[in-house]
Amino acid sequence: MSTQNEVGYISTQRVGETIPQFRRVKLDASGNWLMADAADGDLWSGVIQHDAASGDLATVRLRNTPGTFFVQASDANISRGVAASTGAIYPGDDGTVVGATAATRLKLVALETPASGQIFEVGPVG
Secondary structure, X not given: OOOOOOOOXXXXXXXXXXXXXXXXXXXXXXXXXXXXXXXXXXXXXXXXXXXXXXXXXXXXXEOOOOOOEEEEEOOOOHHHHHOOOOOEOEEOHHHOEEOOOOOOOOOEEEOOOOOOOOEEEEEEOO
């Protein structure tokens, strides 16, 4: 696995559910981190940097952070979708990302071709 570029912005808040490392997250109405789902589309805040149990304080690299960061792939289609030359990835459930789908494309590009369940490096688009 490569090393993420750790320049950038972070936020530390409590989590509202157990969240594994490198999952996309969003804030709920109470200001707690929750895992972002496919239905959230491109509305997510950042990527959690360590495993956290409900009620723990957790550090999140915000999505507007310059540089690269890690995310978790969730399905077997991830390598096929990413390998389709664009590197496009899409939101999955439980804070993961997936390959080709009808969902809204995330404003990220894969920097490597992941396998299902793999943590891999991404960077911002444009």
